[in-house]
Amino acid sequence: MARYPATEVVPDYYLPLVAVTLTVGNRSFLVKALVDSGADGSVLRAESLKGLVPFSSLPPASGDEAAGAGGAFEIRRLGGTLTFAQVEFRHGVAVAEPGALPVSVLGRDDFFRHFVVRFEWFRDQPVFDVDPRPPGV
Secondary structure, eight states: OOOOTTOEEOTTTOOEEEEEEEEETTEEEEEEEEEOTTOSSOEEEGGGGTTSSOGGGSOEEEEEEEEETTEEEEEEEEEEEEEETTEEEEEEEEEEOTTSOSSEEEOTTTHHHHEEEEEETTSSSOEEEEEEOOTTO
16 A cells, blocks of 8 residues: 655644645645544635635635634635545535634544544554555555
8 A cells, every 4th residue: 555755744833734635616735734634624724825815705615713722713615626636525625714724624423434533642653554455544
């Protein structure tokens, strides 16, 4: 099984980050995101949109609010897709209000359904691997 080379662990902070592709219409760009087994779903920082569309112009998401370790924040929906390692894993992207998240987050309900994620924080140099989901699973 091939391991994806785009994974990284940020030194000193040990953040498991991957670069995902956000595609909206005919525009695509890379967004670094934290792979978070404690997050239900994926949420992008408003700042990740790179001036694509103002947060205030996005339609409200179902429930209109999300919560994390930093507290509750408003979320909106962006009609786009997220892709990692040529796998489209999210249609319709949740976007957190500006300033709500320090980093975009990939969660269990979408990212973890398509990839096998392994954290080995016990090592002197922590290891973070993302593998393709085994065939037939």
